[in-house]
Amino acid sequence: MIRLLISLSLLCIHCSISGFASSGGSNPVDSLLTILPGLEKEERIEALLYLARRAPFDEQEGYLQEAEQLAAPSSLLAGRMHKEWAIFHVIRHHHTACLDQLEQARKIFEHLKAQKELAYLYHMYVELYTTAFDHITARKYGNMALDIALDVGEDELIGYSYHALSHTVPYQNPEREYIHPAISYLKKSNSKFLSHAYNNLGYRYYKTGVLDSSLIYFNLALKLKEEKKDPTVSNTLGNLAELYLSMGLNQEALETSEQVLSILAKTKDLENLLTAYLIQVEALIELDSLDRALQAMAKADTIISQFNLPIYELRIQFFQVKKKLAFALNNSADYYTFDQEFMRLSDTLAVKKDSVFIHQLKAQQELHGTEAKLQMLDRELEYQVWLNWGLGALILLGITIFLLIFRNQRIVNKFEQKRLQLLDQKRKVDQLEIQNLKQRQILHQEENRQVEERLDYRKRQLSSSLIMASQKNELLKGILEELENGIKSQNGESKVLLEKLKKRIEYQLAADEDWDKLKLHFEEIHPEFFQKLTDRFPHISANDRRLCAFIRMQMTNKEIARILGVNAASVLKNRYRLRKKFDLAKEEDLTNFILNF
The missing domain is CATH 1.20.58 (Methane Monooxygenase Hydroxylase; Chain G, domain 1)
Structure with a gap:
């Protein structure tokens, strides 16, 4: 969700100075810096706002401060300047400061009756409130943006308004009414936002398990972004890497995550960097390359130590991957520690x-x-x-x-x-x-x-x-x-x-x-386990229930044998008989069956 917020917030900027980007030279930023001193006041402000979007992470604030000094209060450029400040703050998770800048921009655009600017601004409100789980308020601003877009009658604006509204409904509904009209209008206008709508739909299919359709739309999004040299191409590559991992294509997931890391190497996009490293670790675990997985995990540890905000969903993913790595390394102590932190963060969220x-x-x-x-x-x-x-x-x-x-x-x-x-x-x-x-x-x-x-x-x-x-x-x-x-x-x-x-x-x-x-201690931790087991399988014996409890505690055969006073071979025989009583198929794992019971 954080990755999606950043990419969509950056895209909702109305690029009024696109002419600067296409002027001579292979690097528009270098070209602008060369001609900046000779520009008129308004052109200079627009150039500074463009530089604030394209400059390195730690240089953006300086360009915005210079633009703020030049912009006349309550002017259209002042409104755009406040919008750029809002993007600056949302990327750094300063949501209160972001909302304050959005409100100032909204007042200016409403006063000037700048309808298109106002619609794009409402898109940013949608993303901000969606991230805060306030879908009711987000949908309100999305509908306001769509009303303006329909009045203006511009296909690209209508399509992007539908696209913004699609984020206010759960990912588990890929066929809802918003995303498909968004794609239709964006196609009609040949919009640069079409790739982001494809990426959105691909992610929805991924969340609902329709992996083939997800792969199709991710590839469509990637193709368009590469053609238009979209700076958010790393987001789609990251989604593709996650998809490959889910499909069991571990080598492809590893190679794609390495592409993402090479793109983000010179940025300070900590969330996307961390996500790419976590995908890389999971792929390496599946490929049984544990030494490389440990190296990638160390880099992920370094990145997450720089976070100063509780980004719960990303931290949950981080500890989930650490659990997998500890399990692969047979490190039960670390596995237990990471599992506790994973459960704590999940409950907090x-x-x-x-x-x-x-x-x-x-x-x-x-x-x-x-x-x-x-x-x-x-x-x-x-x-x-x-x-x-x-x-x-x-x-x-x-x-x-x-x-x-x-x-x-x-x-x-x-x-x-x-x-x-x-x-x-x-x-x-x-x-x-x-x-x-x-x-x-x-x-x-x-x-x-x-x-x-x-x-x-x-x-x-x-x-x-x-x-x-x-x-x-x-x-x-x-x-x-x-x-x-x-x-x-x-x-x-x-x-x-x-x-x-x-x-x-x-x-x-x-x-x-x-x-x-x-049994007394076990029932305090898993109060309904034995009751559910007896209700579903009334024919199993007390010894069978005892074995199920030890498996539920994730004990090895040797540990169970020591407690029961038998050898490990007897435990294996009992597990085999238990599989038959549960009528499990050959490909079904007894441990996973009991853990998910």
Whole structure:
């Protein structure tokens, strides 16, 4: 999502100075820097805005500051300058500063009635609110942009407005009404944005598992971007690398990710760099090139250490890949650590999305209620005004007409006061709702923290119980072996006593005391596992359920054998019998089946 936001925000700029880019010389930036001192004021501002989009990451702010000093307040160029500042901030995740710059640009464009500029600006609002999971507000701005585009009647603007609206619906709906009209209008206008619409549709097919269609649209997008030398070609290559990885084409995924890294090598686009390295690591793991995977992972570690914001979705992907690498290296300690961080970030993102959704619903309910009251007041006011004018029409005397007008004005003032009171009440309700929402978020975070601590404690208890049971069984098995050796060398009463002791130890190994404790800890962590297992497979035995629990805890055959006091071959036989009871196909993995149960 972050990668998509950056690429689309950059594209929604209305390039009014494209003539500079095509003027002589192989490098437009160098050409502009050469002629910049001799340009008139307005041309100089446009050139500075162009340079701010094309300059290296750490030089952009200087060009924008110079343009800001030259631009006249409330001019069209000032509005474009604020829009460039908004893009500058959104790439750096300064969303509050971005929104402030967008508002300043909006006021200028509305004052100047610059409809096309306003429509492209609304596209940026769509991307900003979509990233914040506020799809209701994003869709509102998308519809406003589409209304303007339809009034203007420009195919490219209409197509790009549909394209912006497509980001307000879930990726799991590739056939929704927005993306296909977008492609149709952008084709008609031969727009440079057509490649981004293809990329969007390809990503939607990828998310729904229609990989062949996804590959077709990604390749269409890549072809157009390469023809037009689009600077966002690395985004489509990154999507292709992810797709190849999903299709099992690991060598192609590796080569494509290396293309992305070569393009981004001189940039500070940390999100796309990190994503490319993570794809490279996954491909190398699948290709069993673990040394190279470790090197790529080290570079990913360096990049993520530079992040100063909680980009949850990217961090979740980061720890998911680290888990895979730890698993491939058989490093169980690191795997457990990365899995804990992965679960924590996933839960944090889910809580964030839930809180935003609840806030949207409540705000929408309050807004609808207030709008209904205002509409009722407007109808009452209209009725009173027409009634008074009707009475005034029946009375011919001037003084009576004067009194009626006076009375009418009083009614207008009265209802205006009521309307202002309701608006004030709405403002207070909104403030209280915001305060309550913040308090609930704090409480929810504290509850999540406590739940995580309890779950961690229970997992430690379970681990301790497993270790103790394993150690006890190992000890008893060792004693049992020594007793068997002693029995062979003894006769008479000593041999009888040793055999009795052997039977007691064998009984202790077979006892369920340890299993009862383990089962108690296991059910605290996975409360519904045994119930679901029994409901679906009522014919399996207690030993089968015990084996399922050990597999659910991701224990190896040797670890299970040590706890049960048997050899690893017995565990393999039990696993084979369990597969038959579950009626699993040959290609189905028993461990994955139980983990996903």
